[in-house]
Amino acid sequence: MSTSATTVLVLVEAEPEEMSTLSLEALTFARALAEPAGATVHALVVGDLPANGAGELSSHGAQVVHQVSDPRLAAYSAAAWASCVVDAIGAQSPAVVLAPASPRGNEVIAHVAARLDLRMAANVTEVISAQVQDASTGDAALVVRRQVMGGAVLEELDLVGSPALFTMAGHAVEHTTVESPAPAQVIATAPISLSAADLVAAVRRTVPVASSGTDLTRARVVVGGGRGVGGADQFDELIALAGRLGGALGVSRVVTSLGWRPHHEQVGQTGSRITPDVYLACGISGAIQHWAGCSSAKTIIAVNTDPEAPMVTKANYAVVGDLHQVVPAISSELDARHH
Amino acid sequence: MANVLVCIKRVPGSSGQVLLTGDSMSIDARHVGHTLSPHEECAIEAAVQIAGDTGGAATVLTLGPEGALEQLREALAVGVSSAVHLVTADGGSGDSGDAHGPADVAAAIADVARRREAAGEGFDLILLGNDAADTGDFQVGVRLAYLLARPVVTGARTVAVDGSGPAAVATVIGDGPAGTEEFQLPLPAVVTVKEGEITPRYPSIPGRLKAKKAPVEVIEAPAPVQGTARRALVLPPEHPSTVQILGTDKDTGAAAAAVVDVLHTIGVVTR
Numbered sequence: 001m002s003t004s005a006t007t008v009l010v011l012v013e014a015e016p017e018e019m020s021t022l023s024l025e026a027l028t029f030a031r032a033l034a035e036p037a038g039a040t041v042h043a044l045v046v047g048d049l050p051a052n053g054a055g056e057l058s059s060h061g062a063q064v065v066h067q068v069s070d071p072r073l074a075a076y077s078a079a080a081w082a083s084c085v086v087d088a089i090g091a092q093s094p095a096v097v098l099a100p101a102s103p104r105g106n107e108v109i110a111h112v113a114a115r116l117d118l119r120m121a122a123n124v125t126e127v128i129s130a131q132v133q134d135a136s137t138g139d140a141a142l143v144v145r146r147q148v149m150g151g152a153v154l155e156e157l158d159l160v161g162s163p164a165l166f167t168m169a170g171h172a173v174e175h176t177t178v179e180s181p182a183p184a185q186v187i188a189t190a191p192i193s194l195s196a197a198d199l200v201a202a203v204r205r206t207v208p209v210a211s212s213g214t215d216l217t218r219a220r221v222v223v224g225g226g227r228g229v230g231g232a233d234q235f236d237e238l239i240a241l242a243g244r245l246g247g248a249l250g251v252s253r254v255v256t257s258l259g260w261r262p263h264h265e266q267v268g269q270t271g272s273r274i275t276p277d278v279y280l281a282c283g284i285s286g287a288i289q290h291w292a293g294c295s296s297a298k299t300i301i302a303v304n305t306d307p308e309a310p311m312v313t314k315a316n317y318a319v320v321g322d323l324h325q326v327v328p329a330i331s332s333e334l335d336a337r338h339h
Numbered sequence: 340m341a342n343v344l345v346c347i348k349r350v351p352g353s354s355g356q357v358l359l360t361g362d363s364m365s366i367d368a369r370h371v372g373h374t375l376s377p378h379e380e381c382a383i384e385a386a387v388q389i390a391g392d393t394g395g396a397a398t399v400l401t402l403g404p405e406g407a408l409e410q411l412r413e414a415l416a417v418g419v420s421s422a423v424h425l426v427t428a429d430g431g432s433g434d435s436g437d438a439h440g441p442a443d444v445a446a447a448i449a450d451v452a453r454r455r456e457a458a459g460e461g462f463d464l465i466l467l468g469n470d471a472a473d474t475g476d477f478q479v480g481v482r483l484a485y486l487l488a489r490p491v492v493t494g495a496r497t498v499a500v501d502g503s504g505p506a507a508v509a510t511v512i513g514d515g516p517a518g519t520e521e522f523q524l525p526l527p528a529v530v531t532v533k534e535g536e537i538t539p540r541y542p543s544i545p546g547r548l549k550a551k552k553a554p555v556e557v558i559e560a561p562a563p564v565q566g567t568a569r570r571a572l573v574l575p576p577e578h579p580s581t582v583q584i585l586g587t588d589k590d591t592g593a594a595a596a597a598v599v600d601v602l603h604t605i606g607v608v609t610r
Contacts, residue, residue, distance in 0.1 A: 015516060076515065078481075078493070101477075104516070106470075107493045110481035119442075119568060122470070122477040143570065148475050152357045153366065155474075156570040167477070201490040201524055208518040221607050245607060253377075263535040269353075269472065270377045270534040278605050280598075288353045299605055301598060302582075313580040317601055321588025329595035334608065337599065 006039040007064075007092050009163070011085055011099035011108060012057065014049055019056045022100030024175035026168040030098060031061035031178070033127055039095065042066060043184070044088050046081050047073055058184040059177040065186045072194060077202035078104070080194055082111030087192040089116070094163045096142070098124075101167035109167050118161040123147040125172040128156060142166075150269030150292030170273055171296040216265065221247025222276045224267060224294070225255060226311075228283020228304065228323055232260040237327045238282060244331055250274060252290045268293035282323040286311030303327065341395040341500045341507065341526070344462040345386035346448055346483075347379040347414060349407040350473040363571045366473065375410050378468030380539040382532040385498045386466050387418035387540075393500055395463070396420045400451060402444050402560050403427055415550035416542035422553065423451055425560040441474075443563040445482035450561065452487055463526040464509055469494050469533045474567075480531040491529040492522045496536045500526070512536075 008030045012023035027043065034041050043062035045053070047069065057065050068084045085108060089097060097112065099105035101123045113120035121144050129143040141160040147169050148155045159166060216222065223242040225235055235249070242249045250267040251260070267274050269292040279297035284290060286302075286309055294300070302315035303323045312318045319326050351357075351368035358367040375383075383399065390397040399414035401407045402425040411422040425447050427439065439447070448465070455461055465487075467480040477493075484491030495511045496519075502508055511522040511530055524530070542550070585601070586594025602608040 013516070020516070076520070078491075102516075103494050103514070106477040107481065110478035110493075111485075113478060114482045114485035117442075119440075119565065120476075120478050122475055145573075148572070149351075149353060149357060149366065149473055150475070152353065152575075153359070154573045154575060156573065157568045158570060160568060197490075201492050201522055201528075203515065203520045204523055205521050206515060206518045207521075245602070247607075278602065278607050288357065299601070301585075301601060307584075313582055314578075315582050317585050317598070318582050319585050319587065319594045319598060321586075321591065321594065325588045325591045326594060326598075329591040330598050333592070333595040333599045334602075338608075 006037060007042050007094040008034045008039050008096045008098070009042045009044055009085075009088055009092060009094040010062070011081075011097070011105065012043045012045050013100065013102060013104055014045055014047065014053055016050060018050050019053055020100065020102065021175065022102050022105070022168070022170050024056065024060045025171065025173050026098055026100045027057065027060040027062055028175045029168050029173050030096070032173075033096060033130070037130065040064065042088075042092060042094065044068070044085060046084050054184060054186050059181045060175060061178050061181070062184045063182070065184045067186060067188050068191055069188060070191050070194065072199060073191065075202040075204070076104070077199055078107040078111050079198040079201060080191075081108045082115060083194045083198050084191055085112045086115055087189075089163060090192075097163045097165050099167050101169050105167045109165055113165050118163070118165050119159055121146050121157060121159050121166040123169040124166045125154065125169045150288055151295065152288040152292065171275055216248045216250055216267070216272050217274060219248035219274070220277045221245040222250045222267070222274050222279050222294075222297070223247055224250045224252070224279060224281040224284050225261070226252040226282070226284030226290075227254045229255070229260070230283075230324075234324070235261065237324065237331070241280070241327055241331050244334055247276070250279075250294075252284050252287075266293075281311050281315070282327060284311050285309045286314060340503060341389055341393040341463040342461070343386040343389050343395060343397045343464045343466060344400055344452065345379070345382050345397060345414065345419065345466045346400045346479075347375055347383065347410055347468070348401060348471045348473075349373050349403045349410045350376050350471060353472065357574065359572050359574065363573070364569065366572065373406065373409065375413060376468045376470075376472035377534045378470065378472075378532055381534050381537040382466040382468050383414045383417060383419060384537050384539040385532055389464065389498065389500050390420075391418070393503070398423065398462070400448060401425065402439060402447050408555065411555060412550045413542065415553040416546040417540050418546070420553065422555040424555055424557045425451070426557055427560045438566050439560065439563040440565045440567040441476040441478045442482055442565040443561070445479050445486055446564070447561050448479075448483050449486035451558075461527065463507065464498075464500060465489075465527075465529045466498065467529070467531045469531045480529055484529040487527070487529070489527050489529050490524045491531075492524060493531040494533045495530050496533060498530050498532065
């Protein structure tokens with residue numbers, strides 16, 4: 001990335017009201033990558049932008065926004081989105097293409113990698129070296145660091161090929177805005193290479209999930225329960241405390257494996273990744289699988305009978321004791337102070 | 340009748356402390372052992388159910404070292420009828436003990452699928468885990484679909500097959516940003532499965548006995564072309580514990596008061 005014509009292209013995802021948080025993080029990351037090289041940050045969105053979408057993208061560093069519209073893109077299809085990304089790669093020749101490591105982001109970038117026969121790195125946290133030469137081929141490569149084993153281990157690898165394709169691990173950076181951003185140039189485009197075959201695996205229908213309270217992945221407070229809770233009928237105190245704090249209940253994998261609570265409440269490598277201001281982890285030992293999902297909490301308070309449990313030693317604060325005594329006492333204390 | 344191939348991976352266990360090998364190129368699983376990725380346990384169950392529902396057969400495949408036979412046997416013990424083992428040499432940079440990158444794995448699976456198809460024993464549906472628990476590449480299934488020119492959906496919560504012959508379709512339910520999403524794929528297709536709604540069954544004793552005798556086709560894995568491009572593995576820095584103990588259940592009231600003080604300081608309790 002040595003010439004001013006170089007671009008970094010970011011596939012961003014729009015939610016009904018705003019751009020997704022992970023997209024803004026990916027833009028923030030792209031900006032840090034582009035600035036030293038004098039490169040331009042382009043955002044690519046497939047379908048509609050929310051009302052202030054262009055503003056959000058500009059303020060997070062996008063200089064150009066490509067908005068691809070077509071009636072055939074109304075229902076999500078990873079192959080269709082990938083065809084749009086491939087179109088943009090053909091038009092812009094970006095040095096780097098990245099997307100958030102969301103389910104959509106990982107899926108679409110995998111399609112792009114397969115179409116262009118390029119390498120792809122998922123869950124990147126850092127670009128260690130912006131440009132190296134691959135020893136055997138002389139090709140340019142980025143050296144990146146990415147999460148493996150659910151984030152318990154980092155892998156450093158040579159991302160050979162052009163463009164370098166990767167997805168950005170959630171919460172590897174905090175999204176920040178640019179000082180006095182210029183409004184991004186929004187370019188409305190139509191798909192070029194989109195074919196009927198790209199629409200075979202499109203969403204046929206979407207059923208909104210009935211919300212049973214606060215969304216786990218957006219909650220400011222998560223009250224967690226693990227094996228230490230003791231049984232399917234032992235969660236009332238945790239649910240009450242979560243409700244009292246306007247938060248959500250999250251559980252460890254063992255809890256869902258035992259059938260005590262539904263899978264959608266699982267926090268961990270195979271469940272949700274949470275980013276609350278405070279995570280109150282009760283009766284959870286803190287295995288790697290769980291830590292992968294909760295390590296982005298700003299503050300962790302552990303309640304556990306075992307002072308040596310990883311959840312306790314990695315926490316900011318802990319109470320060493322039986323959660324069935326401690327949790328109701330916290331609820332009572334809140335009531336006593338605020339009635 | 341749907342013939343289903345389910346592709347699995349032998350991965351290091353994640354229940355203990357993660358250690359690296361001396362050369363920092365692999366995970367040292369000597370103390371934690373090996374297991375299946377959780378998503379793949381669900382993919383196996385889906386394969387067995389679909390084969391049972393449609394009167395077809397389920398085949399399990401892995402690319403991995405000799406020891407990966409253990410994971411194939413686990414699948415055979417819960418109702419998969421045969422196995423393909425693409426055997427790799429031990430040692431290398433992959434965490435299952437080999438140097439194959441995701442494109443290499445996809446190419447090796449595609450070779451098997453094409454060969455079976457040429458023999459009139461093609462797979463109507465190929466299932467994989469959404470991502471391997473160790474390398475987390477998120478791409479083998481998609482690459483495989485492109486090599487075989489088949490439609491693909493990732494992250495399936497459930498998969499079912501209805502109809503037969505050219506009218507056969509796979510109905511896939513997954514989680515999208517705005518709710519539950521439904522896909523219908525004409526077969527043959529590729530689907531990657533996520534843990535959640537499918538509950539893997541436990542092997543029965545007769546199942547385990549049957550698994551020992553089930554046919555395993557052993558093939559030398561093709562040499563990696565792309566490889567993993569891994570430079571090294573690194574462990575995130577271990578931060579010394581800075582935990583502040585707020586109390587114990589010997590004085591629950593004081594501990595609870597200290598917790599609520601912290602909640603106030605953070606600002607999640609404002610009144």
